[in-house]
Amino acid sequence: MRACPEHGPPSEADHRFCEVCGRNLDTGEPPRVEVPTVWVSSRASGTACGGCGETFATSQAYCDHCGRRRSVGRDHAELDLGTVAAVTDKGRRRRRNEDAVVVGRSAGLNLAVVCDGVSTSTRSDAASHDASEAGLTSLLADLSRGADPAKATVEAARAAAAAARAVAEASDGDAPPSCTYVSGVVTPEGVTVGWIGDSRAYWLGSDAAGMTIDDSMAALIAAGRPLPLALEPDPESRALIRWLGADSGDPEAQVMSLRPTGPGHLLLCSDGLHHYLSDPAALAxxxxxxxxxDAARHLTTVALDGGGHDNIAIALLAFPPPGGPLP
Structure with missing residues (x-):
């Protein structure tokens, strides 16, 4: 008779799982441990306008009170989980906020995803919010199963890409909803980021440094990175060559990991911040x-005082996370 090594045989011979701990008695696989998790998003309430905050009276595409198209995200949102927090703001020149940010915490983990809606695409706020939430959900699920952070980061970007593609509708024509993507995972052992586009990640500690390279020809050429063969090199072009969306070609995330030598913070941000402040030492x-x-609020103020030309999304993740010793 099959038996659990900790709790003995099942009460019935045909039972496949231990009634006490849930171990699979056919494979010997230990029980899956559900790790407590929490995450929050900058998505607007389903009944409130992201701009004026009034409750929608109808299901129309435009707010009954301020006349704006229903925004997926809030004009301003603050997300605070203690050791990981975020702020997003529509800035001073945009009609709505097309950036999205999601932050999460789990046992020994701080996580965040920032997506920046591509302004030349339709309904980019829908792409950025669906992609950011899909990415963080995937990260939490894989990491809770013990996945390597780098592999979990790649899979999360794939989930985000699928979510962004799914937003597209036939009426979007040649400009389906699109966004950029950057994710961050902070464990007791280190920091891992993955990105597609020009949203950035910075390590802010005593050895502050940028962790991402923008997916533009100018940035890749300057960094000595190869370009797609179909593109004619243009060292002045800062146009995106990788993004998420139905017209994106399913790009794979670039991944970078860092093992800090001391405490610090991982910063994820859209270009609404790094347009004004991009030097790692100055950010630190x-x-x-x-x-x-408070750091996310302060950096948002820096971007707004600098002109606020674009939507702003900022996430700060503390290292080490709660319960994690320094390396």
Whole structure:
């Protein structure tokens, strides 16, 4: 008779799982441990306008109170889970916020995803929110099963890409909903980021450094990275060559991991911030002594005071995460 090594045989011979711990008695696979998780998104409430905050009175595509198209995200959102936090704001020149940010915490983990809606595409706020939530959900699921952070990062980007593609409708024509993507995972052992597009990640510690390279010809050429064979090199072009969306060609995330030598923060942001402040050392100085939520608020103010030309999305993840010793 099959038996659990910890709790003995099942009460019935044909039972496939231990009644006490859930171990699979056919394969010997140990029980799956459900890790407590929590995550929050900048998505607007289903009944409130992301711009004026009034409750929708009808199901029309435009707000009954302020007349704006229903926005998927909020004009301003603050997400605070203690050791990981985020702020997003529509800025001073955009009609709505097409950036999205999601933050999450699990046992020994801080996680976040930032997506920046491509302004030349239709309904890019829908792409950015669906992609960011799909990416973080995938990260949490894989990491709770013990997956390697780099592999989980690649799979999360694939899930985000699928979510962005699924937003497209026939009426979108040649400009289906699109967005950029950057994710961050902070474990007790290190920091892992994955990206597609020009949203960025920075390590902000005593050895502050940028962790991403924009997916534009200018940035890739400057970094000595290869370009897709079909493209004619143009060292001045900062146009995106990789993004998420129905017309994106299913790009794979680039991944980078870092093992910090001391405490610090991982910063994820859209170009609404790094257009104004992109030097790693200056970013580290700007957030010194601040909690993740206060740091995100301060950097948002820096971007707004600089002109706020674009939507802003900022996430700060503390290293080490709760319960994790320094390497």
């Amino acid at each position: 100085e700007a957030i010194a002594g601040r909690s993740p939520i």
